[in-house]
Amino acid sequence: MASSDPIEEFMNGALVTWVRTFESDGGGGLTYAALADGVFLYDVMNHIDPRSGGRPVNRHPTDAASRLLNLAALLHHIKSFYQVSS
Incomplete structure (x- = not known):
């Protein structure tokens, strides 16, 4: 079932998945606020x-x-x- 929260959908999308590869902690701590x-x-x-x-x-x-x-x-x-x- 798809999420109805647009921020959650964005954070689970391909662009954020790629950006997470630049995190020093392995990609687990990135938040929407940190992107914003x-x-x-x-x-x-x-x-x-x-x-x-x-x-x-x-x-x-x-x-x-x-x-x-x-x-x-x-x-x-x-x-x-x-x-x-x-």
């Missing part, structure tokens, strides 16, 4: 391409504004990766 603050995904991008970073992230965001800045840094990193790689 942008820090873990930024670290994944640094692992994939360390040269595309540059914008710092707030490692302990406490509000929506700091999470948005982290996500902006992540987006910048992804864009830089594709511009350099193409």
Whole structure:
């Protein structure tokens, strides 16, 4: 029976399963909140391409504004990766 909770469905999906391979604890502790603050995904991008970073992230965001800045840094990193790689 399929879950009716969209967050649970997302966390059980293929993308999150792949992202969990970057966890140092073997993939068991990743939460939705950890994805939503942008820090873990930024670290994944640094692992994939360390040269595309540059914008710092707030490692302990406490509000929506700091999470948005982290996500902006992540987006910048992804864009830089594709511009350099193409």
